[in-house]
Amino acid sequence: MEPILEATNIVKFLGAGAAEVKALKGVSLELMPGELTLLMGPSGSGKTTLLSILGCILTPSEGKLRIGPHTATGLTSEGLADLRRKHVGFVFQSYNLVPTLTAAENVMLALDLRGIKLAEAPALAEEALRKVGLSHRAHAYPSKLSGGEKQRVAIARSLAGSPSVILADEPTAALDSENGKAVMALLAEVAKDKGRGILVVTHDLGLAWTVADRVAVMYLGRIVEIGPAADVLTAPLHPYTRALLDVVPEAGGVDRPILAGEPPDPTNIPGGCRFHPRCPALASGRAAEAGVDRACRDEDLGLEELRPAHWAACHLASALAAGGNGARTTAPARVADPNAGRSGTPSG
């Protein structure tokens, strides 16, 4: 199965001169149809920059982006606007509904932008609102809707015109737990459409726990782990992923922070493994026991397929996997897995 969206070796510099930051360093990611991918990572890891590039809002400094049959690199701002108008639906953290338009009109606005005929718009808007269970609120203005309802309208808007890619930026961040669950469930429902791929950026692993097909974890401008959700969330390979899961009760973790050191600073990226200054495995001596502590400090490494369709960028995990079965596949080799269609060839 062909990916709906394919980003290859995306590099993005932000700022200029002394203030220049390499926000993304060679990120590759694929979105498969009918799949919901979670993108996690700390603030400053490049999630939003990646989302902006995948949504054709920002252009990458290097690398390639393809959405369906269309190549997104090298386009003008109007060309990018055309591409995202036709193929990308967005769900924003703060809903971003137009306050002067009703729920239905917000959906019709997206339809209008996507070139749907005016006469067809009301029926399609009604259908989109019905899908999110809000057609009875079609004539309500955003100010009269609850947070959950607003986000459902935003999802209906993103669905209007059936774009092939939906990108959601922390869609549950402004919602309470119950509404957050409902919104994630709705996104999971939407993801069942085989013609569509969904990427959800979230900090809230608790809510996303049960709905994701794949999980990607970013740290300082790179994907450090990516794989099937069940595998990544139950048996993470990268210590940062593990640290994330350790604070998620739904994942059996304890609700306490365990990472030492300063939060990641994209303007001051450490040498070697980017995570090594905060790595619990390095601090506890486990890395030394495995003989990779020097590599952790000195050698940057890309993603390696350490389990079927499960990739990580960790010297320790790599050493353990090599010690276990000796089979290591390094990026960018294709995943030789029966489910390869649902996996990409990611690189961090």
Next chain:
Amino acid sequence: MAAADATAPTLSKPMPMARKLAYRNLFHDRVSLLVTLVGIVFSVVLIAVQCSIYLGSEYRIVAVMDHIESDLWVIPVGTKSFDLPTVLLPGREKQAALSTPGVQSAEDIIVNFVNWRRLSQGSDKKGCATETGICGSTSVLVVGFDTATNKNLPWDVVEGSIADLSLPNAVAVDSTYFAELAIEHLGDRAEINDTLVTVKAVTRGIRSFTTLPFIFTSLPLGRTLSFASPEQGSYTLVRVAPGSNVEEVRKSLQARLTDAEVLTHQAFRKRSLDYWLFETGAGSGLIAGAVLAIIVGIVVVSQTLYASTKEHLNEFATLRALGASSGFIRKVILWQAVLSALIGYVLGMILSKIVTYLLSDMLPILLSFNLVWGLLVLTIAMCVIAAVSAIFKVIRIDPAVVFSR
């Protein structure tokens, strides 16, 4: 979720979203809309009044000229305007014209400042302009013309008839000047340069730019009142024979009359207008006022439109993020500008109509059909120009900001 949708209202056919968004944005912030409308209304009224006065002045300056059928005018050298006569022509101009090839007819016309002495209209002194009953005098501009050939002079006669101007000592006056001339109705009398005249026709609305009343009379009486000889006139009106070239006839006649100027009707008309409107500075002031009003309008509208756009910047960023083309964004802002312009224009024109009506007795004011429609175009253009800064602001917005809000 679907259960709640059983009672869902059906959506009606929508208007184009760019227009709807513009309309909603505009009416969303009533205070901002009010400020915008005040700016537009102020501009429209100011431009309308200034231009109306300009047009009214223009009309008054050349109204009498425009009712005289003449291809060429023979005028004393240096005459600045039709209603500003200098000296009488020597008297050979008519004959010179008639003997010029291509001339169909020629006749003299008298336009001269004379002294109108008010007379009591009866024993009760009724009709005197002063409260004391002492009837003084005032300057007037007498227009003596050949009543047989100038059928259009005077016009808008409301009492009496033009034919009666052929009667001895008959004059026509405008009802606007009744008080100033101590006249109340047809048959009332006055004295011009010791000659008793009787009002035999009354017009309504023939007013001069100089504020001196026009007194229409026959050519012989005009000459008498101006102490002119039977051959003299203020100007000589020349009609060119059909098929003859007006400019060639003019040149030919000018060659014969070296001590007078021969101008086409349009040239003399333009000279009269230029004198009063530009040499005196009156018209320049009006035009400057109108330009100032346009600038004020553009500044006020652009400021409020810019402020309104800034207020909705997040929504515009969202639109950009959703893939709205710059054309769509432009359309929204331009619709906002055009809607503001239309509302402001309607309110402004209503107010202008009232203002011009109230000023019509005091000032030469003419809110013409062309001005009304021209102002509509101007108002829309003004608001569209004012929208440019807002459009630039929005087109340059980085849609990526939606992720940080």
